[in-house]
Amino acid sequence: MIALRGLTKEFPGGVRALDGLDLEIADGEFFALLGPSGCGKTTLLRTIAGLETPTSGNIWIGGTEVTSVPPGKRDVAMVFQDYALFPHMDVTANIAYPLRIRKVPRARREARAAETASRLSLSELLTRRPAQLSGGQQQRVALARAVACHPRAFLFDEPLSNLDARLRLEARTFLKRLQRELAVTTVFVTHDQGEALALADRIAVMSAGRFTQVGTPTEVFQRPANTFTAAFIGSTPMNLLPGTAGNGALRVAGAVLPLPGGIPDGPIVYGVRPEYMDLSPTPRADAFAGKVAVVENLGTAHLVTLESGEHLIQTVVPEGAEPSPGTAAWAVPRPGRALVYRDDRLVFPCPANGANR
Incomplete structure (x- = not known):
């Protein structure tokens, strides 16, 4: 030892x-x-x-x-x-x-x-x-x-x-x-x-x-x-988006998302990896709306970057499902894959024992 x-x-x-x-x-x-x-x-x-x-x-x-x-x-x-x-x-x-x-x-x-x-x-x-x-x-x-x-x-x-x-x-x-x-x-x-x-x-x-x-x-x-570890770990950077918790929902980059239990009202940072996002061609309230800015070929998949207001949001889509640049699209976080940070500490889901050092 x-x-x-x-x-x-x-x-x-x-x-x-x-x-x-x-x-x-x-x-x-x-x-x-x-x-x-x-x-x-x-x-x-x-x-x-x-x-x-x-x-x-x-x-x-x-x-x-x-x-x-x-x-x-x-x-x-x-x-x-x-x-x-x-x-x-x-x-x-x-x-x-x-x-x-x-x-x-x-x-x-x-x-x-x-x-x-x-x-x-x-x-x-x-x-x-x-x-x-x-x-x-x-x-x-x-x-x-x-x-x-x-x-x-x-x-x-x-x-x-x-x-x-x-x-x-x-x-x-x-x-x-x-x-x-x-x-x-x-x-x-x-x-x-x-x-x-x-x-x-x-x-x-x-x-x-x-x-x-x-x-x-x-x-x-x-x-x-x-958020430092979240941004550093992963072959594609995690999406880290500022938002607010309140009135039973998370409001992040124009999307209204379910509010996990135990998160008090106030500013938060919403994190989700591009691999845990799906792309929809039709509007959804629980999705991030944007315009396709860049499509990068990863071999067996494509990394799609959306311009959503002042934010850039990335999602990974399967080979053959990539959209054309300039088209409208909605990035949908998969249930159970999102992270919520408050004061730069993970509050949802609860960190594993010993994670915060």
């Missing part, structure tokens, strides 16, 4: 990259740190690794406090965004390097490197140097180097970001299978919410050095705890 208590990191000039973070990552869990550039996720990973010293707070790995322990003695393995392979060493030497540092005898470390390489389909590449490898092969060598030293935890800093789209999908599946087989606690930093949703057992969404939500992929996707 990895545990953080009150972890804070300040850089010169008063820049607070981490702001009093508390977190527990379970033994064997695949945990993703997700957020935009500059949110503090890489700083947090480097602090867990010992490459950054916290200003205050404590870190435990496997029940042992390691806040002041140097990186080499924390028994963690880190895979960097650029793989950080030694260009003058072949694949065997790169994989075995952490064992060499630990003064493992040469025969043993080369045997361990060969065993790990076989597991990651690298056996035919052992005598090559990094310049002779593709990006996907270099990524597997970096993973093999981490696996070979049998660490207590893996720390991944956007290891897939340098791969092209197809290789990223293949590497994502490979990485998840490998982590499941090894059952090693893994902390994975990414700005790609698709990667986080696909790989992680739990996700911590970060903004300005704080966690905006910690939960399972299902929780953060279906019940984002605040």
